[in-house]
Amino acid sequence: MSKIGFIGLGIMGCPMAQHLQAGGHQLFVLKHRSALPQELLDGGAVTCTSAKEVAQKADIIIAIVPDTPQVEQVLFGADGVAAGVSSGKLFIDMSSISPIETKAFAARMNALGCEYLDAPVSGGEVGAKAATLTIMVGGPQTAFDRAKPLFQLMGKNITLVGESNGAGQTCKVANQIIVALNIEAVGEALLFASKAGVDPARVREALMGGFANSKILEVHGERMIKRTFDPGFRIGLHQKDLNIALSGARALGISLPNTANAQELFNACQGHGLGDQDHSAMVRALEIMANHEIK
Numbered sequence: 001m002s003k004i005g006f007i008g009l010g011i012m013g014c015p016m017a018q019h020l021q022a023g024g025h026q027l028f029v030l031k032h033r034s035a036l037p038q039e040l041l042d043g044g045a046v047t048c049t050s051a052k053e054v055a056q057k058a059d060i061i062i063a064i065v066p067d068t069p070q071v072e073q074v075l076f077g078a079d080g081v082a083a084g085v086s087s088g089k090l091f092i093d094m095s096s097i098s099p100i101e102t103k104a105f106a107a108r109m110n111a112l113g114c115e116y117l118d119a120p121v122s123g124g125e126v127g128a129k130a131a132t133l134t135i136m137v138g139g140p141q142t143a144f145d146r147a148k149p150l151f152q153l154m155g156k157n158i159t160l161v162g163e164s165n166g167a168g169q170t171c172k173v174a175n176q177i178i179v180a181l182n183i184e185a186v187g188e189a190l191l192f193a194s195k196a197g198v199d200p201a202r203v204r205e206a207l208m209g210g211f212a213n214s215k216i217l218e219v220h221g222e223r224m225i226k227r228t229f230d231p232g233f234r235i236g237l238h239q240k241d242l243n244i245a246l247s248g249a250r251a252l253g254i255s256l257p258n259t260a261n262a263q264e265l266f267n268a269c270q271g272h273g274l275g276d277q278d279h280s281a282m283v284r285a286l287e288i289m290a291n292h293e294i295k
Helices: 013-022 038-042 051-057 068-076 099-110 124-130 141-154 167-195 200-207 215-226 235-252 257-271 279-290
Strands: 003-007 026-030 046-048 060-063 090-093 115-118 133-138 155-162
Touching (some): 003 013, 003 051, 013 038, 013 124, 013 141, 026 051, 046 051, 060 141, 068 099, 090 141, 099 167, 133 141, 141 155, 155 167, 167 200, 167 235, 167 279, 215 279, 235 257, 257 279
Parallel strands (some): 003 026, 026 046, 133 155
Antiparallel strands (some): 115 133
16 A cells, blocks of 8 residues: 555546555545545545655655646646655656656656656546546656556556657647647537438448548547537646647747647637647537538
């Protein structure tokens, strides 16, 4: 049994923490403005009043929060993790944030004797609940080996992408590029079929048996047809990830034209008040421009 600190009990974090608890580990969780999940408290999770206290009581600290500034606050804010760690502890950031900032955060934590892994995830709320997340890890092999049993309680496809911090976050940016462009492609295809007077549900069914099949067509294509846009992964978060991709591309001196186009569609969704809907609702931007809803 490990003593694990867990910071960020949201849509993704709560089921991930539950899997760790079910695996027999002691959890130390950060008190929040809203009520903490009762099932975690009933399972023996200990409530802490600060990230510093979480770090003091746990041997391994995991965080999954929305963006780079929140990770920085968790680590280095007043009473943050950095104030509570001691030599030999391990911090695992499972958020999706800037690879460049990740390297800087890791260096500051390493200077305190704390190992650091960046381990962003893919799979959304469904994957978090089913413990089938894809986990992309950057950091030393020794730290990865130490954390792998915990990762195996939360995910299935677990890869040490590189032994340098930031490698996991770079992989996650690549993942978000592919997912966004696939959502756009599926949305355009189903909108085209619907506007042409062909049943998009049957088109999707036919395409799932061919080379165009994908997880996006299977899951998000169904969402588009059934109009079920309750968030598994919010547009606002995917928009944030593509901002990281595009700023990284500028720093590398490369062009990502299709990523930029997908981001414009997310921007249009935000402009129409759809930022809290699932990222499959990107299709709404296409529908608005076409003045036609998939049906």
